[in-house]
């Protein structure tokens with residue numbers, strides 16, 4: 001009997017099978033700084049200015065983005081050049097995954113109605129602002145190839161211990177960073193976990209007196225940095241050792257508030273820049 005010919009799985013099927021669950025570890029940077037930044041959303045020119053403002057040194061420093069590199073801002077396709085820079089890295093965000101899905105034009109598979117509905121939503125969401133049709137198709141498909149490689153979680157080693165990076169939320173299934181990493185590495189991180197990591201919001205990002213900080217402490221990391229969910233007033237927000245630093249850079253041109261937050265991982269509580277935008281563009 002002939003052995004079955006293996007066909008490459010459709011992207012939506014790969015999501016359901018946990019195919020986008022990747023984890024990457026980075027050893028400590030002994031020569032320079034490791035900087036984390038919230039969602040870039042096509043504002044790479046302004047990001048360059050923010051890096052100038054902190055005297056970022058491309059020879060020794062590394063920049064880690066929290067996903068959502070594209071859409072909303074004017075330079076989405078520049079993500080391709082940035083992802084080729086040896087000092088720039090990112091986790092996977094929902095906008096990245098949405099473009100991957102749309103590019104493959106694969107239809108969600110209805111194994112589970114909940115999973116199927118968010119996959120469908122992710123595929124159909126109108127988020128390209130027309131930039132896709134205005135860019136070189138070859139470059140766009142190269143960008144998709146780069147986006148497919150992005151890990152859903154990154155562990156960075158710092159001088160005081162490990163730091164976790166994830167676009168949206170640490171799923172409530174996981175009470176530690178290492179349990180999340182083991183699930184990914186062990187192939188046990190499924191579609192709904194990916195959804196939580198790239199799209200979920202667990203609580204309001206503002207101080208609430210009755211809320212117990214201890215509940216949110218993740219015991220085996222120094223800090224976790226989250227993007228995706230913008231805290232109230234577009235200011236960086238921390239609870240326990242978790243830091244929400246997507247301060248809405250894409251909002252600045254429309255609303256006059258928001259900007260980039262950049263944090264040195266060695267000082268997670270005190271951003272180098274908070275909700276920053278250049279005075280003169």
Ligand SMILES: [Mn+2]
Pocket residue numbers: 068093094095167198227228229
């Ligand atoms: Mn997002």
